[in-house]
Amino acid sequence: MLADPSSLPTDRAVLSQPPKAGLSCKMVLQAVGKVLRKSKAKPNGKKPATEEKKMYLEPEYARSRITDVGFKELVVLPREIDLNEWLASNTTTFFHHVNLQYSTISEFCTGEACQTMAVCNTQYYWYDERGKKVKCTAPQYVDFVMSSVQKLVTDEDVFPTKYGREFPSSFEALVKKICKYLFHVLAHIYWSHFKETLALELHGHLNTLYAHFILFAREFNLLDPKETAVMDDLTEVLCSGGGRGGGGGAGASGGGAGAQNHGKER
């Protein structure tokens, strides 16, 4: 299911190490247990209360980034570059990154652990090519997303790469659709797999990817605010301040204004 890694930027070296390479499943589970104890979650297997569950909002974790680059400036369409080319290249890259980020926790995203594709009180359903609603587990949903996006971004009629080929009139609508799906996957990772991401020390990557993706989508109105409302609290924390560190005024406390927002985990 993983996309061709050759097109991924430089940080793939860190992300592409499968968890198994350095950390056995047992080690990850132990680390998850440690994080759970730290968060004072109930050890009896009961699901923690909603507010308690939003560990990703804790300033200690939310301020973690792998870069302090200003995404707000980075997402702007550069002069002399065609809008569709810019949308195509960024969308393809986000797809690869979301796919990679999900792959780091995919062994925990099973049909049993994640019986539905749910984020908070929102339930996502897949619709097949004939528009028929398909009831599926979260890993099945993610598989549908990745397969259909992979098909689109490698379709010369939709994402043309050859000189002289035109983008279709439906291009923007398709990019919006892809962004919606990628948002669902990111939201699911935060909602259901943040503890594992934390145990793998990949939350800095996840936060960076999320902030970059949301600011890009916002710049070109690619996501419906109603769609993203479910993660508004996180977006506020991660994207205020233009993605540059973020978290300022949203819960981070103590320390100098500059230094506290640029915590790096590595």
Ligand SMILES: [Zn+2]
């Ligand atoms: Zn899952």
